Amino acid sequence: MSEVAKAALETIDDHHAVLPKGIMLAGSGAHLRAKDTPKEPREYVFRLAARRRIQGNVIPGFNKDHQQFLFFRMGDVHRARRWLVAIRPSISSMEEVLTFVRAHRALRLSRGEAEPGLKATWVNIAFSSGAISALLGPEQSSVFGDQSFRQGLAARSTYLGDPTDKSHPGHRANWVVGSPGNEADILLIVAGDDAGDLEDMVSSLRADAVDHDLQLLFEQRGDTLPGGLRGHEHFGFKDGISQPGVRGKVSTEPGDFITPRYLVPRFPGDQMPHLFARPGQPLVWPGQFLLGEPRQDPESFLARRPPATDFPKWARLGSYVVCRRLRQDVPAFWKFCAEGAAAAGVPVVEFASRLVGRWPSGAPLMRASTADDPVLAGDPFAANHFLFDDRTRPSPLRPIPGYPGDTHPHANADMLGVVCPHFSHIRKMNPRDSVTDLGKPADTLLRVILRRGIPYGPPVAGVKNPSRKLINRERGLMFLCYGATIEDQFEFVTRRWANSSAQPNSGGHDPVIGQRDDGGVRSRWLDFPTGSGARRFDLLHEWVVPTGGGYFFAPPIDAIDGVLASA
Amino acid sequence: MPLARFDTPGRLRDAPEGSTFYDEWSGFVRLLFGPDNPGAPDIDDPSRRLGGFYNPTTTDVAVVVNRDLIWIGFPRPLFVGDQSAFAAGDTRDRSDRTTGGQSTQVEYLEWRVVRRPHDNKITKVTFTTETPEYWSELHRVHPEVVLRLYRELLGNPSIEERDIAPEGFYEPLNDWNTRDGIIHYIVTSPPNTLGQAIGQARGSVAGVSYRDNYETPGGDMTAVDPRIRLDLKALARKNLWVTLRDPVGLYILGWDDMGWTKPDDSPVGNYWRVVRPASEPALPALRVEYEVPASEGFVVGDISIGGRPIEHGGQLAEHITVLIGGLAGTRA
Ligand code: HEM
Numbered sequence: 001m002s003e004v005a006k007a008a009l010e011t012i013d014d015h016h017a018v019l020p021k022g023i024m025l026a027g028s029g030a031h032l033r034a035k036d037t038p039k040e041p042r043e044y045v046f047r048l049a050a051r052r053r054i055q056g057n058v059i060p061g062f063n064k065d066h067q068q069f070l071f072f073r074m075g076d077v078h079r080a081r082r083w084l085v086a087i088r089p090s091i092s093s094m095e096e097v098l099t100f101v102r103a104h105r106a107l108r109l110s111r112g113e114a115e116p117g118l119k120a121t122w123v124n125i126a127f128s129s130g131a132i133s134a135l136l137g138p139e140q141s142s143v144f145g146d147q148s149f150r151q152g153l154a155a156r157s158t159y160l161g162d163p164t165d166k167s168h169p170g171h172r173a174n175w176v177v178g179s180p181g182n183e184a185d186i187l188l189i190v191a192g193d194d195a196g197d198l199e200d201m202v203s204s205l206r207a208d209a210v211d212h213d214l215q216l217l218f219e220q221r222g223d224t225l226p227g228g229l230r231g232h233e234h235f236g237f238k239d240g241i242s243q244p245g246v247r248g249k250v251s252t253e254p255g256d257f258i259t260p261r262y263l264v265p266r267f268p269g270d271q272m273p274h275l276f277a278r279p280g281q282p283l284v285w286p287g288q289f290l291l292g293e294p295r296q297d298p299e300s301f302l303a304r305r306p307p308a309t310d311f312p313k314w315a316r317l318g319s320y321v322v323c324r325r326l327r328q329d330v331p332a333f334w335k336f337c338a339e340g341a342a343a344a345g346v347p348v349v350e351f352a353s354r355l356v357g358r359w360p361s362g363a364p365l366m367r368a369s370t371a372d373d374p375v376l377a378g379d380p381f382a383a384n385h386f387l388f389d390d391r392t393r394p395s396p397l398r399p400i401p402g403y404p405g406d407t408h409p410h411a412n413a414d415m416l417g418v419v420c421p422h423f424s425h426i427r428k429m430n431p432r433d434s435v436t437d438l439g440k441p442a443d444t445l446l447r448v449i450l451r452r453g454i455p456y457g458p459p460v461a462g463v464k465n466p467s468r469k470l471i472n473r474e475r476g477l478m479f480l481c482y483g484a485t486i487e488d489q490f491e492f493v494t495r496r497w498a499n500s501s502a503q504p505n506s507g508g509h510d511p512v513i514g515q516r517d518d519g520g521v522r523s524r525w526l527d528f529p530t531g532s533g534a535r536r537f538d539l540l541h542e543w544v545v546p547t548g549g550g551y552f553f554a555p556p557i558d559a560i561d562g563v564l565a566s567a
Numbered sequence: 568m569p570l571a572r573f574d575t576p577g578r579l580r581d582a583p584e585g586s587t588f589y590d591e592w593s594g595f596v597r598l599l600f601g602p603d604n605p606g607a608p609d610i611d612d613p614s615r616r617l618g619g620f621y622n623p624t625t626t627d628v629a630v631v632v633n634r635d636l637i638w639i640g641f642p643r644p645l646f647v648g649d650q651s652a653f654a655a656g657d658t659r660d661r662s663d664r665t666t667g668g669q670s671t672q673v674e675y676l677e678w679r680v681v682r683r684p685h686d687n688k689i690t691k692v693t694f695t696t697e698t699p700e701y702w703s704e705l706h707r708v709h710p711e712v713v714l715r716l717y718r719e720l721l722g723n724p725s726i727e728e729r730d731i732a733p734e735g736f737y738e739p740l741n742d743w744n745t746r747d748g749i750i751h752y753i754v755t756s757p758p759n760t761l762g763q764a765i766g767q768a769r770g771s772v773a774g775v776s777y778r779d780n781y782e783t784p785g786g787d788m789t790a791v792d793p794r795i796r797l798d799l800k801a802l803a804r805k806n807l808w809v810t811l812r813d814p815v816g817l818y819i820l821g822w823d824d825m826g827w828t829k830p831d832d833s834p835v836g837n838y839w840r841v842v843r844p845a846s847e848p849a850l851p852a853l854r855v856e857y858e859v860p861a862s863e864g865f866v867v868g869d870i871s872i873g874g875r876p877i878e879h880g881g882q883l884a885e886h887i888t889v890l891i892g893g894l895a896g897t898r899a
Contacts, residue, residue, distance in 0.1 A: 503637065
């Protein structure tokens with residue numbers, strides 16, 4: 001690594017968001033009493049029975065600092081069924097996670113503490129198509145409408161642009177789990193605030209599984225990065241900022257939304273409060289993530305379309321899970337950035353940020369076009385508030401105690417991708433207001449996913465003078481996402497957008513996750529905007545390499561013992 | 568300086584050098600463009616007009632943006648439909664191109680599938696973005712060239728003038744462009760025509776103006792129509808004048824055959840062949856054929872895409888991108 005790259009990497013933890021003091025931000029799932037939201041749209045209510053069936057990592061998401069992913073293969077099916085009956089009470093529901101989030105918030109409000117020591121350890125479960133076949137017979141698994149799920153990740157690997165050359169470390173044959181013949185039946189996700197509690201839970205789950213003839217194929221621990229890099233991924237960038245807002249309410253009480261709503265109308269009849277939960281967080285009908293719920297209408301930001309029906313009845317309120325273990329070569333990424341920066345005549349961190357679309361702190365380029373802005377990054381109502389194609393207008397918010405309002409400079413139109421390039425990871429993954437290769441921007445709401453990933457391996461970013469040994473340790477992202485389809489959401493944005501130089505808008509491949517394989521040739525490119533026009537860079541090396549995973553289905557909790565274990 | 572003349576799509580040189588056809592084509596496109604179309608009033612300041620649509624052969628604009636308008640060739644109405652719609656192979660694929668049900672391939676990409684009789688496996692898929700206008704105009708000036716091209720492109724020397732112009736003038740829906748072959752677009756609702764595409768572009772600047780795309784109404788289910796209209800409208804509200812780039816036409820920008828595999832599961836070779844234009848640069852293209860060379864020992868229908876055997880031409884169309892070139896600039 002060059003000195004420039006090394007220096008950038010070593011100091012990347014200086015770029016952490018400065019959190020505002022004194023405002024109490026509601027996490028997803030928190031109940032805001034809203035006397036000031038006069039007219040609410042009629043929205044679907046998740047009743048208690050439904051909240052107890054939906055797994056908690058789907059909605060609202062575990063969001064814990066320590067997680068362990070266990071990949072099992074079933075042995076004797078009868079014993080596996082007994083294990084399912086036994087494990088079912090340990091599976092954490094949406095209700096459980098929501099209750100925790102609300103208690104946490106209440107404690108923060110009453111005690112004024114940022115981290116009120118409330119702790120939990122949670123477990124969720126998901127099954128491969130093969131496992132459902134083994135437990136219920138192939139007729140049941142064939143009813144799942146998502147063909148990619150039925151095929152599995154390994155069968156879809158090269159379609160996602162993964163290497164076709166068996167000698168490449170990213171080739172599916174070389175995966176740690178999920179390679180053909182080594183595909184997991186069951187994925188257990190264990191998440192906790194306390195590493196010790198997590199480990200205790202994992203050992204007991206592991207022992208119990210083995211007792212029931214389940215074979216542990218692989219397990220992966222994930223942890224949020226320490227210190228100033230908390231919440232960042234290994235390259236050094238803040239992750240987990242932008243998530244879609246799931247529509248729906250917890251009760252009929254006014255303001256009791258799953259995703260807290262903050263916008264107020266700018267003028268009579270303004271639609272924006274019905275389209276966004278927070279500025280920049282679009283509302284999406286729950287059927288995009290949960291089977292059998294009202295879905296997003298393909299032609300409208302607002303309207304819903306009736307639920308899908310292409311799944312077995314018992315699978316209602318379940319969700320497809322994509323798990324990809326993505327190895328990150330951090331020095332390679334920064335080496336490329338250092339060379340690119342020199343060639344483009346910009347600072348290294350700026351070059352890297354244009355690849356991502358955000359600065360390391362998380363501040364979006366759209367609102368901080370020339371330098372990182374940690375205060376902007378820390379402002380939860382500003383850090384995700386921007387459009388790409390047109391000037392972003394201020395979004396009036398209801399009064400939020402302690403919040404002075406969004407005083408940061410608003411984003412200007414960047415239709416041509418000069419500030420936040422079309423190839424940048426966030427613009428690829430979520431083109432927001434832009435028209436895409438499928439036309440109207442409302443279509444993009446059919447592509448969104450709920451991301452639940454966590455880094456694995458020891459960080460090297462932010463480490464002064466890292467040893468060779470540390471540099472060479474393996475690290476990456478345990479990428480996990482939920483959606484009501486795999487094909488039209490995860491696979492869509494991966495294959496058609498990240499892996500394409502021209503979709504959704506022309507300018508190059510996604511330099512973070514884009515994959516290409518043209519008869520073994522894996523180079524990608526991007527047209528980097530400079531003061532004097534675009535400059536083409538070829539990406540000859542890869543810094544994100546798939547090393548395992550699988551496609552799974554997270555069933556509603558009652559189906560675990562009621563259906564999957566009962567045949 | 569304004570553009571001297573509209574060139575043919577893909578700078579095709581079908582007519583002999585020096586033929587009057589080239590000027591006539593330019594004149595024809597010029598009529599489709601019509602006079603400049605002024606922009607809509609600014610929604611926040613109605614005394615001010617936003618950028619409009621201009622005819623580059625009459626109006627001089629300092630171009631600042633080359634905007635590629637790109638979309639997926641597979642019909643979006645089916646793409647976003649429920650999976651059951653996909654399963655109905657019939658709607659995904661009109662391999663016979665008979666007249667009547669011409670409402671499926673609505674994204675300005677049309678294709679025709681050839682199957683081998685004994686097992687119905689696909690052996691060849693031909694894609695086109697050529698417009699009926701071009702062929703009608705060419706036929707008006709050079710019927711002999713049109714006949715020669717029909718014979719060459721369809722590999723059938725027995726095609727006769729009366730087949731394609733039974734009443735003495737060119738019939739776009741002749742058998743060789745519908746039931747028995749593919750030369751250019753036939754879809755009529757909404758029409759895949761050059762006039763329709765230019766009309767969309769021209770009309771984009773008119774009507775109510777928006778502040779951003781969240782204010783735009785729903786409407787067309789296709790990918791292409793919002794792609795052209797909303798993108799040009801968004802440029803126009805930045806006070807740019809917009810138009811379509813010469814040579815004006817619809818193009819196959821490219822394809823993505825990653826994850827396409829031979830029967831032995833190894834990656835496919837490059838079986839794409841750009842047929843028109845025959846001259847370089849081949850891309851963007853107007854006519855592309857997909858066919859496995861006989862030496863490979865298998866046919867298109869033996870290929871799998873992401874592990875799924877090819878059964879319909881639409882499975883290929885999903886991985887083809889279509890392009891129309893946009894321009895925007897400032898006007899003194
Ligand atoms: C090692 C691999 C990856 C890295 C380092 C990475 C990094 C990031 C970062 C730094 C952000 C910005 C933070 C935010 O907006 O939340 C982000 C956003 C995002 N990423 Fe990734 N990512 C990776 C893999 C993926 C994959 C595999 C997908 C899906 C196919 C994905 C989808 C997204 C989406 C949807 C967003 C939010 C975009 C938005 O709404 O603005 N990422 N990622």
